[in-house]
Amino acid sequence: MAVSVWLASVLLALGLSLVESQTGEDFTKLLSDFPNIDSRVRPVKNYSTVSVVNVSFHLMAILGFDTITQKLSSTGWLQATWSNEYTTWNPDHYGGVRSVSPNPATMWRPKLTLKNTMADLKPMGEDYINLELLPDGTTIWYPGDLLETFCRVDVTYFPFDIQICRWEMFVWGEGLDTVDLQVTTTDIILDTYVGNGEWQLMATQAWRDVRKNSTKPTPYANYEVTLRRRPTLLALTIMLPITVLAFVNVFVFTIPSESGERLSYSITVLLSFGVFMGFVLGSMPSSTENIPIMALNLAGLLVLSAIYVLLCIMSLRFFHRDHHKYPVPSVLKSFVVILETVFCLDQYLPKKNRVKVRQADVSELLDPACNPALVSPALVDIRKGRIVRRMQLVVSNADAMKSDVSDVMKSDVMGKAGAELGDEDDPDKREEASKAKDEMSWPRVSRTLDRLFFRFFGFLVLASNVTMFAVIIFNFRETIRSGLR
Ligand SMILES: *[C@@H]1O[C@H](CO)[C@@H](O)[C@H](O)[C@H]1NC(C)=O
Ligand SMILES: *[C@@H]1O[C@H](CO)[C@@H](O)[C@H](O)[C@H]1NC(C)=O
Ligand SMILES: *[C@@H]1O[C@H](CO)[C@@H](O)[C@H](O)[C@H]1NC(C)=O
Numbered sequence: 001m002a003v004s005v006w007l008a009s010v011l012l013a014l015g016l017s018l019v020e021s022q023t024g025e026d027f028t029k030l031l032s033d034f035p036n037i038d039s040r041v042r043p044v045k046n047y048s049t050v051s052v053v054n055v056s057f058h059l060m061a062i063l064g065f066d067t068i069t070q071k072l073s074s075t076g077w078l079q080a081t082w083s084n085e086y087t088t089w090n091p092d093h094y095g096g097v098r099s100v101s102p103n104p105a106t107m108w109r110p111k112l113t114l115k116n117t118m119a120d121l122k123p124m125g126e127d128y129i130n131l132e133l134l135p136d137g138t139t140i141w142y143p144g145d146l147l148e149t150f151c152r153v154d155v156t157y158f159p160f161d162i163q164i165c166r167w168e169m170f171v172w173g174e175g176l177d178t179v180d181l182q183v184t185t186t187d188i189i190l191d192t193y194v195g196n197g198e199w200q201l202m203a204t205q206a207w208r209d210v211r212k213n214s215t216k217p218t219p220y221a222n223y224e225v226t227l228r229r230r231p232t233l234l235a236l237t238i239m240l241p242i243t244v245l246a247f248v249n250v251f252v253f254t255i256p257s258e259s260g261e262r263l264s265y266s267i268t269v270l271l272s273f274g275v276f277m278g279f280v281l282g283s284m285p286s287s288t289e290n291i292p293i294m295a296l297n298l299a300g301l302l303v304l305s306a307i308y309v310l311l312c313i314m315s316l317r318f319f320h321r322d323h324h325k326y327p328v329p330s331v332l333k334s335f336v337v338i339l340e341t342v343f344c345l346d347q348y349l350p351k352k353n354r355v356k357v358r359q360a361d362v363s364e365l366l367d368p369a370c371n372p373a374l375v376s377p378a379l380v381d382i383r384k385g386r387i388v389r390r391m392q393l394v395v396s397n398a399d400a401m402k403s404d405v406s407d408v409m410k411s412d413v414m415g416k417a418g419a420e421l422g423d424e425d426d427p428d429k430r431e432e433a434s435k436a437k438d439e440m441s442w443p444r445v446s447r448t449l450d451r452l453f454f455r456f457f458g459f460l461v462l463a464s465n466v467t468m469f470a471v472i473i474f475n476f477r478e479t480i481r482s483g484l485r
Contacts, residue, residue: 026095031102035086042178043084043108043137053082053110054182057167057206057223058189060144062196065151065163065227071118072151072165077144077192078112078124088137104131109141110179111172115220119148123172158292159234160476162202167223175216183208183221202226202480228480239294245273246301246461252308253454257319257446266312270305277302297468304457311453319446326442333440336448343452 037043042051056079063073084107091098104127111123125143132140151165171179188204195201203226210217252266277298328336 022095022097026097027100030089030094030097030100033089034102037086037108039106039108041108043086043139045085049085050177051082051110051179052182053080053112053171053179054184055080055112055169055221056183056185056189057169057221058144058192059204059223059225060192061194062199062201062225062227063146065165065199067153067155067163069118070151070153072149074147074149075144076147076167076188077142078169080110080112080141080143082110082139084108084133084137084139086137087133087139089135091135098135100133101130102133104129104141107131107139109143110174110181112143112169113172114147114149115168115170116150116166117148118150119146124169152289154290155292156290157472157475157479158294159229159231159238160472161229162476162479163199163227163229165225165227169221169223170218175218176210177216179219181208181219181221188223188225198230199227200230202228241276242294242298242301243465245269245276246304246465247458249273249301249305249308250454250458250461252312253315253450253457257316257443257450262312262316263309266305266309270302270309273302273305293468293472297464300464301461304461308453308457311449315446315449315453318442318449321442323441328440328442328445332445336440336445339448339452343455 044051058077058079060075060077063075065072087102089097109125109131112125113121113123124145125141129141129143134140147167149165149167151163153163155161169181171181183206185206187206190201190204193201205224207222208219209222210219212218249266249269252262252269255262255265281295281298
C-alpha cells in the first residue's frame with residue numbers, strides 16, 4: 001500500500017507541474033463541464049464500440065520468493081490507457097488546460113485483476129490512485145500494488161535452479177466484445193526495478209492472448225520473468241560440506257582395526273550427516289512435485305553412511321575372530337585370494353615393478369660420510385633416471401672392493417635395485433609370497449575387505465558426486481540458454 005501512496009503522490013506532483021499558468025477556476029469549470037456519467041458505465045457513445053485498454057507493466061521489486069508455498073511477492077505498477085469519449089475538450093476554451101485529474105472514484109476504470117494471485121482476488125488500484133485526462137479523451141491510470149502471485153517451482157536442480165514466473169491479468173467481468181486488453185511492450189519495463197539479493201532477473205517477456213473456457217473470450221495480458229537463483233552461498237554452505245563429509249566418511253575403512261576407533265568414527269560421521277541433513281532439508285524447498293537431485297544425493301549418502309557402520313562391524317568381527325577356534329572357511333579363503341589378485345589389494349604378494357627407489361636412500365648410501373668406502377666423486381653426482389645404473393655401479397663397486405659396506409646395506413641396495421629393474425627371479429621373495437598366500441588369517445580377511453570397501457565406496461562417492469554436479473551444471477547452462485529466448 002505504501003508503494004501505491006508514494007506512486008500516487010509522485011504522479012500527482014508530475015501532473016500538476018505540467019500545468020503552467022492556468023487558474024483554479026479553469027480546472028473547476030472543466031471538471032464541472034464533463035457530462036455526469038456513472039462510473040459503472042463504459043465511456044463510449046455507441047455501446048457496441050470496444051474499449052481498448054493499453055497496458056504496460058513496470059516491475060519495481062521482487063520482495064521474496066517462497067519456494068515452499070510457491071508464492072512470489074513483488075511490487076509493480078501498470079500504466080493503463082484508454083479512451084473516454086465523454087471527456088474531450090478544447091484547451092483554448094479552458095485557459096490552456098492540457099491535463100486534468102478528476103476524482104478517480106467518479107470515473108470508469110477497467111477492473112484489472114491478477115488471475116494467478118495468492119492474495120485477495122480483487123481489482124488492482126485503489127480509489128485514491130490518480131487518473132489523468134488529456135484533451136482528446138485519453139485516460140492514463142497507474143494502478144500499483146503489492147502483488148502476490150502463484151509461481152510453479154521446479155527445484156530439481158536446486159540450488160542451480162531457474163524459475164519462470166508470470167503475472168496474468170485480465171479485466172474482471174469484461175470479454176473481448178466489450179473491453180480489449182492490449183499489451184504495448186514485448187517486455188516488462190524495468191525502469192523502476194531494484195535488484196534482489198537471492199534471485200537474479202535473467203529475462204522478461206510480455207504478450208497478449210485470448211482465453212475462453214466456460215466464459216466468453218477474454219483477453220489476457222501476460223508478463224513473465226525468468227529468475228535465476230544466486231547459487232554461490234548455497235553451494236558453499238550446503239553442497240561443499242556434504243561433498244567433503246561424503247569423502248571423509250569413506251576413510252573409515254583406512255582406520256586400522258587395532259585402533260578401536262573405527263566404530264565411533266563411523267557413528268560420528270553418520271550422526272553429523274543426520275544433523276546436517278535436517279539442516280539442509282529445512283532450507284530446501286519441499287515440493288512433492290519434483291525432488292531436488294541434491295536431496296536424493298543426500299539421502300543416498302546417509303544410507304551409505306549407515307552401510308559403512310554395518311560393514312565396519314562386520315570387518316571388526318572378522319578381525320577379532322579366533323583363528324584356532326574358527327579357521328577361515330576355504331570358500332572365504334579363495335574369495336579373498338581372488339579379491340587380492342583381481343583388485344591388487346595384496347600386501348603379501350611381492351609388488352612387481354612397484355618399488356620406487358627414493359633419492360634419499362641412494363644419497364645416504366652414496367654419502368662418503370656415512371659410507372667411507374665410496375669416495376668416488378663421480379658417484380656423488382646423482383640425477384634422476386640414472387639412479388638405478390649408479391646403484392648397480394655402487395653394488396658392483398662395493399662387491400669388487402669388498403670394503404666396509406655392511407652386508408645389510410649391500411643386500412638392501414641389491415634388493416631395491418632388483419625390484420626397480422623388475423627382477424622377478426628373486427627366489428627369496430617368491431618363497432615368502434607363497435608362504436604368505438597359504439597362511440590365511442582372519443585379520444587378513446578383514447584388511448582385504450577394508451581395502452576393497454575403501455576403493456569401492458570411494459569410487460562410488462566420487463562418481464555420484466561428479467554425476468550430480470555434471471547433471472546440475474549442464475542443465476543450468478541449458479536452461480539459461482532456453483530461458484533467454
Ligand atoms: C454503433 O456501431 C455499430 C457498429 O459499429 C453500428 O452498426 C450502429 O449503427 C452504431 N449505433 C449508433 C447508434 O450509432
Ligand atoms: C493503444 O496502443 C495502440 C498501438 O500501440 C495505439 O494505436 C492506440 O492509440 C493506443 N490507445 C490508447 C487509448 O492509448
Ligand atoms: C480450456 O481448459 C483446458 C484445460 O482445462 C485447456 O486444455 C484448454 O486449452 C483450454 N481452452 C482454451 C481455449 O484456453
